Amino acid sequence: MNKYFAKEIEPKWQEYWEKNGIYKFKKDQKKKKYYNLVELPYPSGDLHLGHWFAFTPPDAHARYKRMSGFNVFYPNGFDSFGLPAENAAIKRGIHPKDWTYKNIETMKKQFETMGTMIDWGSEVITSDPEYYRWNQWIFIKMYEKGLAYRGKALSNWCPVDQTVLANEHIEQGKCWRCGAEVIQKEVEQWCLKITEYADRLIWPENTSLDWPKEVKEGQNNWIGKKEGMLIKFRIQNSEFRIRELEVFTTRPETTDGVSFLVIAPEHPLNKEIKEKRVQTYIEEASKKTEMERKEDRTKSGVFSGFEAKNPVTGKNIPIWISDYVLAGYGSGAIMAVPFADERDREFAEKFNLSILKTDFKAKPEGKKTVNYHLRDWSVSRQRYWGTPVPMIHCEKCAVVPVPLEDLPVELPYKVDFTPKGKPPLASDEAWLNVKCPKCEAPAKRDAETLDTFFDSAWYYYRYCSPNYEKGPFDELKIKELMPIDIYFGGSEHTLGHTLYARFFTKFFKDLGLVNFDEFAQKRAQHGVILGPDGVRMSKSRDNVVNPDDFVKEYGADTVRLYICFMMPYTATAPWSDSAISGVYKFLKRVWDLQNKIKDHKSNLKSENMSSEEFYQMHSAIKKVGDDLDTLNFNTAVSALMIWLNFLSSKKDVYRLEYETLLKLLAPFAPHITEEVWHSINPSANSIHLENFPLYQAKFTVRETVQIIIQVNGKIRDTIEIDSSKIKDQSFVENETKNSEKIKKYIQNGVKNTIYVPGKILNFVV
Ligand code: ANZ
Numbered sequence: 001m002n003k004y005f006a007k008e009i010e011p012k013w014q015e016y017w018e019k020n021g022i023y024k025f026k027k028d029q030k031k032k033k034y035y036n037l038v039e040l041p042y043p044s045g046d047l048h049l050g051h052w053f054a055f056t057p058p059d060a061h062a063r064y065k066r067m068s069g070f071n072v073f074y075p076n077g078f079d080s081f082g083l084p085a086e087n088a089a090i091k092r093g094i095h096p097k098d099w100t101y102k103n104i105e106t107m108k109k110q111f112e113t114m115g116t117m118i119d120w121g122s123e124v125i126t127s128d129p130e131y132y133r134w135n136q137w138i139f140i141k142m143y144e145k146g147l148a149y150r151g152k153a154l155s156n157w158c159p160v161d162q163t164v165l166a167n168e169h170i171e172q173g174k175c176w177r178c179g180a181e182v183i184q185k186e187v188e189q190w191c192l193k194i195t196e197y198a199d200r201l202i203w204p205e206n207t208s209l210d211w212p213k214e215v216k217e218g219q220n221n222w223i224g225k226k227e228g229m230l231i232k233f234r235i236q237n238s239e240f241r242i243r244e245l246e247v248f249t250t251r252p253e254t255t256d257g258v259s260f261l262v263i264a265p266e267h268p269l270n271k272e273i274k275e276k277r278v279q280t281y282i283e284e285a286s287k288k289t290e291m292e293r294k295e296d297r298t299k300s301g302v303f304s305g306f307e308a309k310n311p312v313t314g315k316n317i318p319i320w321i322s323d324y325v326l327a328g329y330g331s332g333a334i335m336a337v338p339f340a341d342e343r344d345r346e347f348a349e350k351f352n353l354s355i356l357k358t359d360f361k362a363k364p365e366g367k368k369t370v371n372y373h374l375r376d377w378s379v380s381r382q383r384y385w386g387t388p389v390p391m392i393h394c395e396k397c398a399v400v401p402v403p404l405e406d407l408p409v410e411l412p413y414k415v416d417f418t419p420k421g422k423p424p425l426a427s428d429e430a431w432l433n434v435k436c437p438k439c440e441a442p443a444k445r446d447a448e449t450l451d452t453f454f455d456s457a458w459y460y461y462r463y464c465s466p467n468y469e470k471g472p473f474d475e476l477k478i479k480e481l482m483p484i485d486i487y488f489g490g491s492e493h494t495l496g497h498t499l500y501a502r503f504f505t506k507f508f509k510d511l512g513l514v515n516f517d518e519f520a521q522k523r524a525q526h527g528v529i530l531g532p533d534g535v536r537m538s539k540s541r542d543n544v545v546n547p548d549d550f551v552k553e554y555g556a557d558t559v560r561l562y563i564c565f566m567m568p569y570t571a572t573a574p575w576s577d578s579a580i581s582g583v584y585k586f587l588k589r590v591w592d593l594q595n596k597i598k599d600h601k602s603n604l605k606s607e608n609m610s611s612e613e614f615y616q617m618h619s620a621i622k623k624v625g626d627d628l629d630t631l632n633f634n635t636a637v638s639a640l641m642i643w644l645n646f647l648s649s650k651k652d653v654y655r656l657e658y659e660t661l662l663k664l665l666a667p668f669a670p671h672i673t674e675e676v677w678h679s680i681n682p683s684a685n686s687i688h689l690e691n692f693p694l695y696q697a698k699f700t701v702r703e704t705v706q707i708i709i710q711v712n713g714k715i716r717d718t719i720e721i722d723s724s725k726i727k728d729q730s731f732v733e734n735e736t737k738n739s740e741k742i743k744k745y746i747q748n749g750v751k752n753t754i755y756v757p758g759k760i761l762n763f764v765v
C-alpha cells in the first residue's frame with residue numbers, strides 16, 4: 001500500500017469522473033429528481049474561500065442525495081454581467097468581455113480542483129447573447145403587460161458607479177457594491193412593477209415551503225403591507241390651489257388626538273410656498289438619504305404658515321414640514337398624534353407643540369386603503385456591461401419594443417465605456433441609430449442596460465434547457481426538473497435576489513409558462529467565513545485566506561472536509577487553520593486503516609461482528625445520513641471521527657465496516673474514498689455510484705444486559721449495563737458502587753468480589 005498522497009490521486013480521479021461522465025445528468029424515470037442549486041457565482045477571476053464554503057457543503061449534500069437514490073441535478077454557471085468587469089476595464093484597460101471570459105475560464109479550472117459533482121453540461125453564462133436574448137424577451141413581455149414602464153423618479157444614485165440603485169441594494173445608506181454614500185437624484189429610468197405582485201409575494205403563515213423564518217419575515221416586512229385610511233384635512237388659510245391635505249394613517253381611531261399635520265419636504269404644497277426659510281429647509285432635506293431621514297432621532301422641520309381643521313374635533317392645528325415624513329410612502333403627509341406615536345412625540349417636544357390626548361375612539365370619515373413599503377424595482381443602469389434594454393425611442397411613436405425576431409440586441413464590442421454621466425452605449429452612434437420598427441422613421445435604441453439582478457432572477461430555469469431556442473426555457477424540461485428542491489446561498493439575498501426570483505416565477509405563471517407559484521421548495525442560507533482577525537476578508541485589510549495554499553499542502557479532500565467540519569453551515573465565524581492538519585491526519589488514518597481489513601480469514605465474516613461493532617456502525621450511518629439531510633455537516637464529520645476512533649482501536653476491521661466508512665465519507669472527501677475503494681475492489685465501479693448505506697434502527701441502540709447484584713449472596717439490586725462492557729469487571733463494579741441500595745452495605749469495605757460475567761456480581765463483606 002502506498003502512502004496517502006492527495007496531489008497524486010486527486011487530478012487522476014477528477015479526470016476519471018469527467019471521462020466516464022459519472023456526473024452527467026440523465027433523465028431517469030425510475031428515480032425521483034432532486035434539483036440541487038447553489039447561487040451562481042460572479043466571475044471575479046479567483047475562486048476564494050467563500051466559494052469553497054458556498055459550494056462544498058452543498059456538494060456533499062448533493063452526493064448524499066444521489067447515493068440515496070435521487071436523480072440529482074446540480075448545474076452551475078456564471079452571473080457574468082455587472083460593474084466589476086467594467087470598473088476593471090476602466091482601471092486596467094482590458095475589455096469587460098475579455099476580462100469576464102478569461103475569469104470564467106480560470107474559475108472553471110479552479111472549480112475542477114474542488115472535486116464537485118457539478119454537471120457543467122447545463123452551464124449558463126448570463127453575458128452570452130443566447131442568454132440575455134431571453135432577458136430581453138422577458139422584458140418585452142413585461143412591457144406588453146404594463147409591468148415595465150419608464151418613469152421619472154427620485155432615485156438612489158451612486159455617484160461612484162454613476163448609476164441608479166434599487167432600495168434593496170443600499171446597505172446603511174451606502175452602495176452595496178462600492179460602499180459610496182448614495183444620494184437622491186431625479187432620474188428617468190425603467191422600472192418593473194413588482195408592487196403589482198406585492199400581495200402574492202407575502203408569505204402565508206402556513207406555507208409548506210421550507211424557507212428560513214428570517215427570510216420569510218424579512219420579505220414580509222420589506223413588502224410591508226399596511227391597512228389604513230386616507231383622511232382629508234381642510235387647509236384653513238390657503239390661497240393656493242391645494243385646499244386639502246390627505247394623510248395616510250394606520251390608526252384612524254386616534255384622530256381626536258391629532259395635534260398637528262406634517263408633510264414631506266417634497267410634498268406638492270411646498271412648491272407653492274415661496275418663503276425663504278421653507279425653501280432653505282427643503283433644499284437641505286434633499287441632500288439626505290432616505291435612511292438618514294428615517295434614522296434621525298433629533299428631528300428637524302419648519303412651520304408651513306398654515307393651519308388645518310381636524311375633521312373630528314373641529315379644532316385648528318398647525319401644518320409643519322419635516323423630512324421624517326417620506327414622500328414616497330402613503331400620501332407624503334401625516335396626522336401627528338404625539339400622545340400615541342413616538343416619532344411624533346419627539347417632534348412635538350423638539351418644537352414645543354401641544355400634545356393633545358386621544359380616547360382611541362374617534363371615528364373619522366375617510367377612504368380605506370392599503371399601503372406597501374415595497375417600491376417598484378428600478379432596473380435601468382447607465383452602464384455598458386449588461387443586457388441592452390430592447391427598446392427603441394421614436395419621436396412619433398414614443399417607445400417601441402424591438403420585434404422579438406430581431407432579438408438579441410447585442411452589445412457592441414467597441415465602445416468607450418469610461419463614465420461620462422450618460423450611458424456608454426449612447427455615444428455609439430452606429431449602434432444607437434435605427435429605424436423605428438413601427439413607422440420606419442429614424443429612431444434611437446435605448447442606451448441603458450438592465451440591472452444584473454434581472455439576469456439572476458431566472459437563470460435556474462435556463463439551466464433546465466440551456467440551449468433552447470424557442471423561448472426562455474423548454475416547458476417540458478421545466479415540468480421535469482422544477483421547482484428547485486434546495487437552493488443554497490447567502491443571506492445577503494433575502495430582500496433582493498430571492499424576492500425577484502419569486503416575482504419572476506409568478507410572472508411566468510401568469511404567462512402560462514409554468515404551473516407553480518414558487519421556484520424553490522427549500523432555501524438554505526450559509527454564513528460567512530471571516531478573516532482570521534474576525535473581520536470580513538478583503539484585499540485592503542490583507543486578511544484574505546487563499547484556499548489554494550491549503551489545497552496545495554493537504555489536498556482538496558482535506559479542505560472540503562475541514563470546511564464542512566470547522567463551523568456550522570449557517571454560522572459566521574473567523575477562519576482558523578489550527579485544526580486543518582487534524583482533519584488531514586484523520587484522512588490519513590482512514591487511508592491506513594485498509595491494512596486492518598481482515599476478510600482474508602474466512603471465519604471472520606461480518607455476521608460475526610459483535611453487537612458493539614454493529615451498534616457503532618449503524619449509529620454512524622444514521623447520524624451521518626441524517627446530518628447530511630438536515631445540513632448539519634459539521635456534526636456529521638464528528639460522527640465519522642468518533643467511529644474512526646473506535647475502528648482504529650480494534651485489532652482488525654471487518655471489510656463491511658471499512659467499506660461503510662468509505663461510503664459515509666465519500667460525499668465529503670470524494671477523491672480519497674474513490675482511490676481506496678478501487679484499491680480494495682479492483683474491478684469496482686466508482687464509489688460515487690454506490691448506494692448510501694442503510695441503518696437498521698434496532699442496531700442504533702446499544703444492547704444492554706441486566707446484572708444481579710448480591711451482597712453476601714442476597715439479591716440487593718439489579719443494574720443495566722452495555723452488553724459491550726460485560727467482560728469488564730472493574731467497569732461493572734464501578735457502576736454498582738453508584739447504586740444507593742448497595743452503598744450502605746459495602747461502606748465498611750469489601751472482602752471479596754465474585755463476578756459471573758453478564759449475570760451476577762456478588763460482594764462478600
Ligand atoms: C396616526 C398615528 C397614530 C400613526 C399612532 C401611527 C401611530 P407604519 O407603516 O407602521 O410606519 N406615516 C404615514 N405616512 C407616512 C410617511 N409618508 N412617512 C412617515 N410616516 C408616515 O405606520 C404608518 C403610520 O406611519 C401612519 O399612521 C402615520 O402615522 C405614519 F399612534 O397616523 B400614523
Ligand code: ZN
Pocket residue numbers: 394395396397398436437438439440441443
Ligand atoms: Zn416610430
